[in-house]
Amino acid sequence: IGSLDDLYNYIDLLNLWLFDKLSQQYPKMNLELLKGIQFQILKSDDNNSNRTPAHAIRFAPLEHLLDVIDEVEIQSFTDDMQRYSDILLATMIARARLSSSVSKYENLVSISMPNWAGIGAIRYIPSHININEQSEASSYDINTIQAELARKLQANDSAFSLGGETNEHDSMFYLRLGMIRKCDDLDVLLHKIADCGKETETALKYVEDMAEKIKIGIEKVQKDLQNENQQILAQEGLLRQLPVISNIMSWWSPSPTTSSLIMKGRSFDLNSGCIESTEDTYAYRMQIKKQSPHALTHNDEETVTLSTNPDLATNSTDTIPKQEEQQNQ
Structure with a gap:
């Protein structure tokens, strides 16, 4: 977190996140969200004219309770308050060291997100793309891999989500990192992104290569068929x-039926x-299916012969037991 202003704005976002969680989980508590300049953290050189409004959560049991709450619910409420406080503290620490942690990975870059209550945002850059020389094609590749990464990672971890800028300077997708429970979870998340990114990059590269081969093959087939058609036309x-x-x-x-x-x-x-x-x-x-010259055969002694009858294909080894049975008789 760069400056004190950024820190105070971020703390305000955390209070909003905490209020949202508690109000959804404990509606009978009837928590109240307040906003005013008196809730802003004071700086040494601050006066009332420079202070900006901040949010605070008000809990007044004698005034706001909507229903009778027993001791078990109060204990659960206090336990969750402690649990959420640990989450907020771990997330703040992870956000502060996000840039330094991301710098250890050559394919990851951190994205500034001042209005995001989570850790921050990460963008995976494929190995063949130079981040300083971006084009429309490279932006498309980056967006494709971010979307695929978000789909894979979200299936196992809700901390990941897909985001994207809409301004003219940066219109590419990125991965948003949400809240974490422990400070060490940041390294785990970054490691997941890096590993999954390499796997996705390899898979997409294979698909692109195969698509290029198919495209070249179609062009070659079209040319061959055109040449054959011209030869038939010249003969007939x-x-x-x-x-x-x-x-x-x-x-x-x-016309001759034996024409080639x-x-x-x-x-x-x-x-x-x-x-x-x-x-x-x-x-x-x-x-x-023709045997590849690099593939191992299942059984070198077993051969497959095709009958001259177009409707029949048999394995030559199937006739061996019958021949032995006839010899025994």
């Missing part, structure tokens, strides 16, 4: 491509990133 002629005349031409002069110029489909293998013909798929009525 333009008249065979017309709807009505093609029937007459086929009756008058049938046939339009073939293409498939994209996500594992290898290769483009393959779908000729085998249509020939055997099944998708043939």
Whole structure:
């Protein structure tokens, strides 16, 4: 916390947070939120004209109780007051050392949030982005990874939330850190952000690379199909491509059935990133999985043979027990 003014404003935010928690949890207490300059912390050089209004919580049991409250509820109220006080103290300490703690992580930067009662805000910067040379593409990447980080981290910890600036100087997302119970929790939260950020960055990079491969593959397939179509057109002629005349031409002069110029489909293998013909798929009525040269086989002695019958595919080892049974008979 930079200055005394920032400290006093932050303490005022903590009082608002405390009032919100207690009033929701103990509505029968009928707590009252007051605001006035007399509640502001005095500074040595302050006078009444320079003081700004601050908030305070008023609890007057004899005046404001809405219902009878027994001793157990009073004890619970005081215990929660102590628990919330410990949370506020731990959060204040963590907020004061947030910048120094974030500087230990190369991919994290702290974001100033004067109107936030929690610890503060963090932004994860991907490794391939220079924070000093930002562009529209880099801003998009940063926003994407912040949104994905918030989704993952919020699933296990409510201390994280997604925030974003709307001004012209900074319109990117960031992760807001809420209240903590212990001072050591700050290091745990930062470690979670750094680790999850690296995992998310790797996953997004893989998706981008795969999308680029698919894009290049589609362009290559389109070019190959266009070349095949031009070759067929050059061999058969333009008249065979017309709807009505093609029937007459086929009756008058049938096209050779053994022509190798046939339009073939293409498939994209996500594992290898290769483009393959779908000729085998249509020939055997099944998708043939080709063994990768780098993968280990399940059993080197077991081989798979495909029958010439397109509707039948059998494993050669399935016939071994039958042959042995015939020999025994």
